[in-house]
Amino acid sequence: METYRDLPQSTYSLQTTESVRTGTWRTFRPIIDTKKCTRCYTCWKFCPDVSIELREEGDYPKVDYDHCKGCGICANECPTVAITMVREDSIC
């Protein structure tokens, strides 16, 4: 997309927001302890950023750290306190 000639005629979207790495917004990251996790999927259900992944029912929930904003809802709602929020180790 270099000039006005490359633009669509009007402003309609061309792709989803998946390429935006909102994971860099967080200060704390959730860590799931699969020993305590009962796979009740409460964390998956309450994640506002669609950042807890489940390929199949029965899998353990997995955090997508590229997108997780570290809001901490999953940790707060987990019935067996299997998720802890750990401060992000700064890369520089």
Place this chain on the structure above:
Amino acid sequence: MLDLMTGNAAAAKAAMLARVEVIAAYPITPQTSISEKLAEMVANGEMNAKYIKVESEHSAMAALIGASYIGARTFTATSSQGLALMHEMLFWAAGARRPVVMPVVSRALGPPWNIWTDHMDVMGERDTGWMQLFCENNQETLDLILIAYRVAEDKEIMLPAMIIEDGFILSHTFEKVDVPAIEEIDFYLHPFNPDVKVNFRKPRRYGSLVMPDWAMEFRYNNALAMEKAKKKWVEAGIAFKKAFGRDYSSLVELYRCEDADVALIISGSAAGTAKVAADRMRERGRKVGVAKLRTFRPFPTEELLRLGESVRTIGVFDRSYTFAQGGAIYGEVRNALYPLASDVKVKGYIGGLGGRDITEAEFEKMFEDLLAIARSGSMTKDVEWVALKDGSWRWF
């Protein structure tokens, strides 16, 4: 076939002939009988359209933008305060490149509260990105709405259009109108099938939030489309002449200007009156002409420059005032003729505000005024209010 009908009836008939699919209308004098006629035609099955009885003009335009994104041909009509209320959504329709076609029955904006015609309402919308054309008579109202759909829905244009008929003077006046058969119109105007419309297989967001990095370029594409529309109106006008015999092949209709010493530029119903006055002046050997500016947006700069090459004294009659230098058309004509500024005199006349009637006698006075300027080569006043009760103008 020939019929006798008001301007409003002609507008409603045009919507029917264009096989409009979604109408959203709100009543306002003097446009109301368009909405009523449409409702009647839909109720009788003469029109197979969906008629949305909206609760405001703002909602009328909003509804049509939604409908147009689904791919439906849309229509509404309004006047004065209603058009002003739509202002936000006029920008929206143009920016969204939704080719809504809307007759505007022009009427003064209050206060003073006034239901009669002038062009203050439509001139207030000249920067919204809408195409704007003025009608001289009810035949033009019908024809221009049909031509407007063809140009507005052109894939290279995709801009909405306002077809302006003067309140009461045309909207409520019965005139002979030749109404083409709908089958003939189907040949001239193909169904609306936009590239950009809602598609569930490729979900998109229409409107979007564009940052400073690209917003200007989207606006530039709007501007290019408006420029391109000049050629499209001429082409569509020529095609209309071939199909129906009525000539709309120019953006400015020149009447007896070829050898004229002076010409009066004018838009709307008063152009007819001015032509009659010009004929009378011609009978007395005065070489005067009328340049009817039909297309105000896109603005016909090139055609006006050609006029300025042959006619060196030009008057501009405005039914509007801009609180700056004269009327809206006057300002833009002088702007367009600036390259000829040293040889062409341009004078502005403001009249007919708030429904004030403008007579042939007054047009003759304007022509005499222009002829005096042409002879003397000097102009005492740039802009004059015509038939203003200031003690100077005598009513016969």
Place this chain on the structure above:
Amino acid sequence: MPRLTVPKEELVSKGHSGCAGCGATLLARMCLKALGPKTVINSPACCWSVVQGVWPRAALKVPVIDNAFECTGAVSSGIRAALDAKGIEDVTVVGWAGDGGTVDIGLQALSGAIDRRTDFIYIMYDNEAYMNTGIQCSGCTPLYAWTNTTPGGKNQEWKQVSKKPIMEMLIPNGIAYGATVSIAYPEDLVAKVKKAKSIRGTKFIHALSSCPPGWKIPSSKSVEVARLATQTGIFPLYEYENGAYVLSKDVKTKPVEEYLMSQGRFKHLTPAMIAEVQRRVDEDYAALKAKCKGAGASG
């Protein structure tokens, strides 16, 4: 065996620009699970206009039509009329707006759409202030709440009146179905949105949508605070259809103080103010229960 209690399909993309812990993003995710892909959303200026991301990107995997602040009701009517004109059926038209965009600036168009019996679902995500512009008071801001335009100050200028009773205002206007939903009860939410899909006419969903920056709560407490709103009776879950009210969950078990004190926007409340809130909540809850009989969508 572990199983999902709400549909698995995701129609909201990752990478959207909602604040961390935003209730409205969770709400959209849940609603779209119930609505499905054959849905066209129109949405005015609101948080979600920005949450969807910047061109050329968009966060929702269904068509979305942006509209101006006042227009959601009108654009919804336009979309439905065009779908009907084109003979396109089995499409759910959804108007998706914030509280201010609904009860204040958008009320006229919404009332018009209801009056026209436009067939669509209007979902109001209620974060109880104009949040996109930075937390200003709206018609849905609760009694005594702090916002940037009810900042308290020397003259105690908090919000002086209760929330606009939008459901009670729209029922006589003629909605075919009304329901309150909350991000804290997703199963109840999904059941009600699915029920709304099955009914013709205008359906109104009032969704409580917590807002960490606006309510001054930690982002992690977004769901918990929403749950407290229902457990204290401040935001009861119920349905309305054909003159009948149905209470979805009779879980009013906690004092309003627990809800109020969990949020920074209420931390200035005096015991007297808390008592007044409790009195009004008890009064309203009793009135609602009196109207309620029978089982609701979620059984």
Place this chain on the structure above:
Amino acid sequence: MIEIRFHGRGGQGAVVASELLARAAVMNRLHAAAFPFFGVERRGAPVTAFCRIDLKPIRTHSEIYFPDYVVVLDPDLVSMTNVLQGLKPDGALLINSAKESCDLQHVKWGKVATVDATSIALKYGLGSENAPIVNTAIIGAFSKICPQVPLESVIESIMKASPGDKRANAEAAKEAFETVKGVW
């Protein structure tokens, strides 16, 4: 004229940092202007803000493209956005980071100063655990590396206009002033 660009995230106080710095310059009898990049502020989303300081009145009203200083309130932004964009060759970079400036893998630059503003902010209870407000600490550290804006002016500016607990913010600025390390 010196020009400063702040990189931060919504909720970290980058815009307030530029304002407080400008106010500090004015208290030091200089002219100043501060403005954010006008965009979409979302808690956590990247935000840039700007500040101009000069001896004579500032009349330019456009963004800053070749700053003399770049201040990064959130270390993660270093890998995400090109924080060095347009920085003058002898310009200085101040980063909120617990690490020493020398072992910052991502930053190849001569003058780099670092201060652990996040720990300082958390120590003085500024902002929330999830979104610490690091702006007053950062401008405290900044006054160490920028002669035009002494610490006294920064403290004066904080006591006059800093949101929240002014005393705690002033303490944070002082501690950052003492603990900033690196080359500038």
